[in-house]
Amino acid sequence: MNGFLLVAAGFIVLTVALGLVRIFRGSEDADRMMAIQLLGTGGIAVMLVLAGAGAGTPALDVALTLSLLTAFASVAFVKNSGKPPSDSDR
Amino acid sequence: MSLLVDIFSVVMISAGAFFFLAGSIGMLRFPTVLCRLHALTKADNLGLGFIALGVMPLVEWPFGPLKLALIWALVMLSSASVSQLIAISLRKQGRKGP
């Protein structure tokens, strides 16, 4: 069971790698914003599987943190992309 | 009984991993940004849901499954909202179609 779980976690890391290839080859800002989402969801999935493989509740806490932080980071990216710089008075 | 639970976990987690793979392949192959966004959010949410279900028997009761359900709900909420925000920002930049 543990072996299967570790292999599943590794498999998910590989699918995330696959998605990242496209994101960093893509030409638009929106492609980059998707990178955060992909890593966030994929990372949470790996955490959940590792929690089942023995890491237990602490891994679930990391997954919880990841879910909140990727939401925050994605919003920060969307809000900050493509806007002209606000004039800072210097 | 324990064997049945293990089989359930294996099947659910495999289904979840399959959906992650489907989402990534969709991201590689779909032609436009909005299609790729769709593939990413829908497939990954479903994949995460299956994985959360599969891991539930493997963590401490009762707080483990509760946390798993909370994490999945948070991810559903945030990825649905963020994909809307990305699409809105794309429209503001002038793109009309998908």
Place this chain on the structure above:
Amino acid sequence: MSDMILHGGLILLVLAVAITTVVTRDTFAAITAYVVYGLLLGLAWVALGSIDVALTEAALGSGITGALLLRAASILRHTEEAAESKRPGRLARWAAGLVCAGVTVGLITVVVLLPEPAPSLAPVAMESLAATQVGNPVTGVLLAYRAWDTFLETVVLVLGLVAIWGLTPDRLWGGRPGQLNLVERDGVLAFLARLLVPVGLMAGIYLFWVGADEPGGKFQGGTILAAMWMLMILAGLSDAPRVSGVWVRWAVIAGPLTFLLVGALGWFGSTGLFAYPPGLAKPFIILIEAASTLSIGATLCLLVIGPPQRPADS
């Protein structure tokens, strides 16, 4: 054996993303790659068994630092062309590359030549943990064995904030950072913020509380609180605070001040500075952590949103 895919995949991915961060020309892509790199490092730390470090890396190293870099990039956008045209010459770049390669080879050599088993203070730390009454050895080290260092870390955050506030133009002193974000009452962002922030607040407090016996603690909990406050400001549900506000300043120093007062108590009730009275270690540790969680949350948020850009009466 079965963790080979996981560990090998993570190693390759971390290397690839790190190289992408350095090589890519587009600033936005580079910042995204850096945030992705931070998240992957968080995964790597969990795979290595260090959950406390993983929490801090994922929250602070990728989330908050990413937001900070984004803000810096958007401010510096108009200087990018001038900076691009002044790239260092070929000789300088070769020299930098050789130094980096030398450092890498040195680090690899040191790690590979470590004696087996590697020398470690962990068993010694675990022996005395019972006296501190906390179950998480990391918390024990941070707040009992090396409380002085942790206190100075919290002071450094305050100093950083003072330095950033020092960049305010005179006429804007005491004002609000950032531009005003208008809230769309029925918008997607407002909806997300309204649902996510209460959950985030609870999660932040939970992480601080659980840090006594399980991975967690004030830095991780405080970072989540900071991210939730920033989310509220971004969604327009709350405006950036005036930096002259009394409660803002109390929130920032509450942590270091509590830390210092409890430490000074050690002169009277125990053997010296930062020595806890015997048997009372845990309540004092929880007190310090609670005040510090609040302070770290406030300070980190204020650090990222920057110096005032609007006058105080706006």
